[in-house]
Amino acid sequence: MSNEHSMRRVTAIRNGTVIDHIPQGQALAVLDMLGISDATSVPVSLVMNVPSKKMGNKDIIKVEDRELTQGELDRLALVAPDANVAIIRAYTVAEKMIINLGDEMVNVVRCTMSNCITSNLREPLPHRMKVVSRDPLELRCHYCGRPQDLVKLVKNVI
Amino acid sequence: MTGLITMDDLTNEEILKILEDADKLLPVARGELYLPLLQGRILGNLFFEPSTRTRMSFETAMKRLGGDVVNLGDVKTSSVVKGETLFDTIQMVDGYTDIIAMRHPRQGAAQYAQDSARVPILNGGDGAGHHPTQTMLDLFTIKQAHGKLDGLKVILAGDLRFGRTVHSLSHALTRFGCELVFASPDILKMPPEIVSDLKAHGGDITETEDLYSMMEDADVVYMTRIQKERFSDEDEYTKVAGAYKLHANDLSDVKAGMIIMHPLPRVDEIHPSVDSTRHARYFEQAFNGVVARMALLCKLLGVEVPADVEKAGGAL
Numbered sequence: 003m004s005n006e007h008s009m010r011r012v013t014a015i016r017n018g019t020v021i022d023h024i025p026q027g028q029a030l031a032v033l034d035m036l037g038i039s040d041a042t043s044v045p046v047s048l049v050m051n052v053p054s055k056k057m058g059n060k061d062i063i064k065v066e067d068r069e070l071t072q073g074e075l076d077r078l079a080l081v082a083p084d085a086n087v088a089i090i091r092a093y094t095v096a097e098k099m100i101i102n103l104g105d106e107m108v109n110v111v112r113c114t115m116s117n118c119i120t121s122n123l124r125e126p127l128p129h130r131m132k133v134v135s136r137d138p139l140e141l142r143c144h145y146c147g148r149p150q151d152l153v154k155l156v157k158n159v160i
Numbered sequence: 161m162t163g164l165i166t167m168d169d170l171t172n173e174e175i176l177k178i179l180e181d182a183d184k185l186l187p188v189a190r191g192e193l194y195l196p197l198l199q200g201r202i203l204g205n206l207f208f209e210p211s212t213r214t215r216m217s218f219e220t221a222m223k224r225l226g227g228d229v230v231n232l233g234d235v236k237t238s239s240v241v242k243g244e245t246l247f248d249t250i251q252m253v254d255g256y257t258d259i260i261a262m263r264h265p266r267q268g269a270a271q272y273a274q275d276s277a278r279v280p281i282l283n284g285g286d287g288a289g290h291h292p293t294q295t296m297l298d299l300f301t302i303k304q305a306h307g308k309l310d311g312l313k314v315i316l317a318g319d320l321r322f323g324r325t326v327h328s329l330s331h332a333l334t335r336f337g338c339e340l341v342f343a344s345p346d347i348l349k350m351p352p353e354i355v356s357d358l359k360a361h362g363g364d365i366t367e368t369e370d371l372y373s374m375m376e377d378a379d380v381v382y383m384t385r386i387q388k389e390r391f392s393d394e395d396e397y398t399k400v401a402g403a404y405k406l407h408a409n410d411l412s413d414v415k416a417g418m419i420i421m422h423p424l425p426r427v428d429e430i431h432p433s434v435d436s437t438r439h440a441r442y443f444e445q446a447f448n449g450v451v452a453r454m455a456l457l458c459k460l461l462g463v464e465v466p467a468d469v470e471k472a473g474g475a476l
Binding site: 113115124145 | 246264265266268269271286353
């Protein structure tokens, strides 16, 4: 089944952001990381487990009337580093954005080690994860140095 | 200013220079010579966890060099018990002192304090993380005994999982090209991320549960206490407590120059019969904490240790 065909599962949006090529099963984590919840008022379309030429299967999210910022998108490097992001204006792609995994993720996730100093939520300094390796992705807490279990880490989104 | 949080904060050249300075300061540490290199400077001792040797040796080091010390005192009577964050405590002490020595039960606390502070932080232990000032005195003790740090066979034995002293020491010894043997009960093995880090840096590492068969050609046997306070389950502790009990009788086939070290306090992992053998070095090691910390205080406060300490110093 073609990619084009799978995209027809939801209608084109007039204005907003389309996040395509999200790894299969990660769409809910992406919503979490973008702070999109039941309190969100704009229309959000979510498609999971659709066939993809590039990935086998993939997830897609369309957020209407909201243009996600580069800072918001960079958070997704943890779960969807190769996602394609397009800003849509008047039904056309106005801008393509690339998710950029820098050398450090600041205030995106909390360290998974229970005895890390940052587990005291009243401590005011930012939560910092150093990118030790990109492929495979390996992150370590800047403070305690503990390598992070990525499955657990996704649950620690700030 | 940068402090000492992990051994990665020092190059091998800096480590050797600090050890040289420490050696020069031995008569000052023994109280044979007065050398007030740090007069007018104040050390803040922040020990959020119990400490005897580390706290006292920092205090002694500062005072032997003419400096002064302020203490956090008992955590139970400080503002920490009222819920003060580490960040706020550091802001306050940062204003009172020129340098801070800190021990904290949470891992990463030393880096966190350094990121919150203007003055250098000396990490005196953060949870099961690092203890680099202990490593400096350990390296000093090894170099004192063997005249070098490179190419030695060093056995680290006991609690390698929670023992922060062995975490920092194994990193440093790998950098100097030592062969390392990790001897521990299975549940107290060196954390896998540390082993993989060491191997990535070319570490020559053997992991075993059998300490005794590895001792014959060792240059250093570094014993550690199985730390009861790190176990949440007492049954688990009981299973491994007393896994190693080194007795003088176990030392008949070891090298003449082999030294036995221990960060202390010991429980029963080194029998008192070992104390009077030529191999025992743990009490000298504890004393060396003073010189190593003197040299570190000078380094981080930007004070040069004079080449001729005897000439620069005066009688007490």
